[in-house]
Amino acid sequence: MLVSSLGIVATVSADYGDALSKCILFFEGQRSGYLPRGQRMTWRKNSGLKDGSDIGMDLTGGYYDAGDNVKFTFPMAFTVTNLAWSVIEFGQFMGSEKQNALQAILFGTDFLLKATDVSERIVAQVGDGFSDHNCWERPEDMDTLRTSYVVNASVPGSDLAAEIAAALASASMAFQSADAKYSKTLLERAIEVFDFADKYRKSYNGAMKRGDSCPFYCSLNGYMDELVWGAAWLYRATKSQKYWDFVQKNINDILYLGPSYGWDAKQGGVYVLFSQFVMNNAGSNPFVTQADNLVCSLLPNSPTQYLKYTPGGLLTQTGQNLQLSAASSLLILIYAQYLKSFNRQVHCGNVVADASKLIQIAKGQADYILGKNPLGMSYMVGYGNKFPQRIHHRASSLPSIKDHPQQIKCKEGTPWYQSKKPNPNLLTGALPGGPINSDNFSDDRGNAPESEPTTYLNAFFVGVLAYFKGNPN
Numbered sequence: 001m002l003v004s005s006l007g008i009v010a011t012v013s014a015d016y017g018d019a020l021s022k023c024i025l026f027f028e029g030q031r032s033g034y035l036p037r038g039q040r041m042t043w044r045k046n047s048g049l050k051d052g053s054d055i056g057m058d059l060t061g062g063y064y065d066a067g068d069n070v071k072f073t074f075p076m077a078f079t080v081t082n083l084a085w086s087v088i089e090f091g092q093f094m095g096s097e098k099q100n101a102l103q104a105i106l107f108g109t110d111f112l113l114k115a116t117d118v119s120e121r122i123v124a125q126v127g128d129g130f131s132d133h134n135c136w137e138r139p140e141d142m143d144t145l146r147t148s149y150v151v152n153a154s155v156p157g158s159d160l161a162a163e164i165a166a167a168l169a170s171a172s173m174a175f176q177s178a179d180a181k182y183s184k185t186l187l188e189r190a191i192e193v194f195d196f197a198d199k200y201r202k203s204y205n206g207a208m209k210r211g212d213s214c215p216f217y218c219s220l221n222g223y224m225d226e227l228v229w230g231a232a233w234l235y236r237a238t239k240s241q242k243y244w245d246f247v248q249k250n251i252n253d254i255l256y257l258g259p260s261y262g263w264d265a266k267q268g269g270v271y272v273l274f275s276q277f278v279m280n281n282a283g284s285n286p287f288v289t290q291a292d293n294l295v296c297s298l299l300p301n302s303p304t305q306y307l308k309y310t311p312g313g314l315l316t317q318t319g320q321n322l323q324l325s326a327a328s329s330l331l332i333l334i335y336a337q338y339l340k341s342f343n344r345q346v347h348c349g350n351v352v353a354d355a356s357k358l359i360q361i362a363k364g365q366a367d368y369i370l371g372k373n374p375l376g377m378s379y380m381v382g383y384g385n386k387f388p389q390r391i392h393h394r395a396s397s398l399p400s401i402k403d404h405p406q407q408i409k410c411k412e413g414t415p416w417y418q419s420k421k422p423n424p425n426l427l428t429g430a431l432p433g434g435p436i437n438s439d440n441f442s443d444d445r446g447n448a449p450e451s452e453p454t455t456y457l458n459a460f461f462v463g464v465l466a467y468f469k470g471n472p473n
């Protein structure tokens, strides 16, 4: 912020290009396995090199989901889907960052190919969530259980498999011009994995159950949203009638929870994605209707608005506000492009929103996240002058093995966890859970809901930033 001699605060407009570069760079900090040549986040080193050995497979690679060191395939696939969707819709605005975005997708799809390498068997998770969360350890030091969990024909997982199908199908489109051969491999695998998802219909929760509950990334709203989402992406990638029919036949069987969008609920994404094929047609219901509802749920002054904003202007729900903000912004930006191409507007009772209104709302969210907020801080690590210093992230908060080569065992990391000092390693681009409903932010490592970054949150924001990099005004 600049304060002029008259005392008027003038905000410098955000540098969306810089933020986009950082938002993509973040994924290098989440990498597991062998770090490739060209790794730019150099304080991270190889880790998890024996992953998969317990079941005789090579399961090295992929991403740690958040501030811990477990590889959860379900949210990893969703992360890839959103990165790919961002490249498909807004890759033309990314400039030289498109290459980095493709690399971020590739690191995920290479793992998804390994996880689905055996027919009718899919790796759902590598690493034990309880063992991992009991320690505060660098990925490079891990001595926690690296158990591999699988689903198969007798213990299936339609939600997991169908989300992987969505990821591979969307990634095949993102790679179409850059690497046609890889694109074809991804699409073929997407088709196979979708068939498995459809053939044995069951939620993967059963396979992940420990004791009485399914503790991490359970698919609470059923598997039908993922099945339809996977089919919708396969339709977009193949244009095959079979997938069109699947979507039409099953869309109304999704457990209805409103047009929400996140790692569990995919229906908001289905409505927006499919609306481009049916807008202004007889078949527009429920896709366009529900995508409109999504808009009306967050449009200020809409009679059906039910999502709220903080006094400073951030979309809110209970906790993890940035996830809602970034996910909604990505969807309405994509929907705005479809509305524009059909010259259509959204009617929320007597309040009308056109594409430019949706873009304005999304820009408000992006600007808030990048610093235009009551605390005057950016919520992206390494962006701007003031940003979160104590994110809940093991690798970032412990010294790099470059500076501290001795192993730091499970509980030996506790003093770093409890320290009030800033994290020693900059996880550039990381977006934490974000501020609470009063716009306050504790910047406290112990407060995971506010301070933990996640791969899917960054994936949503990649598309948002790409759009504004190309369309800053």
Ligand SMILES: *[C@@H]1O[C@H](CO)[C@@H](O)[C@H](O)[C@H]1NC(C)=O
Binding pocket: 151, 152, 153, 154, 155
């Ligand atoms: C599926 O996995 C379970 C648990 O690992 C195993 O007991 C079962 O035999 C497997 N089924 C098939 C068809 O491979």
Ligand SMILES: *[C@@H]1O[C@H](CO)[C@@H](O)[C@H](O)[C@H]1NC(C)=O
Binding pocket: 440, 441, 442, 443
């Ligand atoms: C905001 O959060 C900080 C850090 O947790 C705390 O010290 C401060 O009292 C909070 N302010 C308000 C108005 O709640």
